[in-house]
Amino acid sequence: MEIKNNSFWINNKNGRIYQVVQEAIDCTNERDGLAVVVYTCEYAPGKLFVREKNEFLNKFHIKD
Structure with a gap:
């Protein structure tokens, strides 16, 4: 599933609204x-x- 930049999401546990900045790639070894x-x-x-x-x-x- 694509996650769009600046989209708003709701945490299933606490109901708070969060805004996606961007998808990224983890470069930790x-x-x-x-x-x-x-x-x-x-x-x-x-x-x-x-x-x-x-x-x-x-x-x-x-x-x-």
Whole structure:
């Protein structure tokens, strides 16, 4: 599934809204090439969060 830049997603556990900045590739030696999602949350201004893409898709759903 494609995750669009600047799209809004809802965390299934806490109901908070998050905004995707962009998909990226993890270049850590052990995880090189792993697709990740970079996102922000209005409850943590100025911070960026990163989560493995498949995990992100399991823990969030797109805001309609």
